[in-house]
């Protein structure tokens with residue numbers, strides 16, 4: 001990537017666990033050394049990252065934070081309509097988008113990628129139509145939304161990623177199936193299920209973990225995963241299938257691929273997008289093919305065959 005000349009750096013000092021001072025100092029030093037024309041801003045709360053990214057006329061938006069901060073900035077860029085690339089410095093708790101795209105979680109390595117060695121590639125983005133909110137990873141209802149709602153800031157500050165593990169296991173025991181009415185492009189379907197997720201990014205690079213087969217944020221589609229077992233035994237079977245990557249052939253785990261997905265649930269299920277609780281179902285998600293430009297390692301772009 002030819003070096004960006006004018007950079008907006010957005011840092012969320014509250015993301016992750018308690019190393020904000022060091023992270024800020026490292027980012028400032030590296031930007032100064034790079035000789036780039038940069039503006040460095042620290043968020044004070046919700047909405048800052050989105051507003052600053054929406055208003056900027058700079059050529060790269062660098063975001064230090066977790067998935068929440070990155071998505072705020074990405075949403076701002078989409079509203080900005082300038083196709084500005086976004087580079088991540090993953091300093092949050094889960095950092096799923098960074099991990100999925102192979103962005104290193106070490107601050108120095110991520111800065112090297114952002115400012116020197118990375119390439120900007122187009123990535124699909126989901127749009128939650130009724131909330132007018134964008135998502136990079138997924139819009140999920142049911143178990144994922146329950147666990148995210150339970151993992152509050154205090155718990156994440158104390159336990160880091162383990163907060164999600166604990167609330168995830170706890171939430172397994174209170175799952176109840178709802179009657180689900182789906183519209184998948186032009187098809188209408190009915191199921192009983194407790195978890196329905198519209199997935200854009202569903203695979204963590206190099207981890208062997210994927211929520212389904214052939215999930216790609218570069219194919220112009222969303223993938224819908226429907227999880228429906230009614231007992232802990234059935235849920236463990238689904239988890240085992242996911243861990244051993246045997247996605248096909250189970251009625252408790254079904255997939256659809258579509259550009260438009262509408263989900264209604266009775267009783268309503270908790271809803272999250274990209275790790276943030278945002279109320280309950282119903283929801284309608286549309287894909288915006290290639291809707292954002294993200295800086296990724298050259299090898300990632302080569303593997304996905306999307307090198308610019």
Ligand SMILES: Nc1ncnc2c1ncn2[C@@H]1O[C@H](COP(=O)(O)OP(=O)(O)OP(=O)(O)O)[C@@H](O)[C@H]1O
Nearest residue numbers: 014015016044045046066067068069092093094095
């Ligand atoms: N200065 C601040 N103090 C407190 N909260 C802030 C501040 N700036 C932004 N926020 C809030 O931080 C939240 C985003 O945190 P983010 O998701 O980036 O980190 P995380 O929760 O640690 O990581 P992850 O989402 O990857 O698990 C948003 O809700 C935003 O409103």
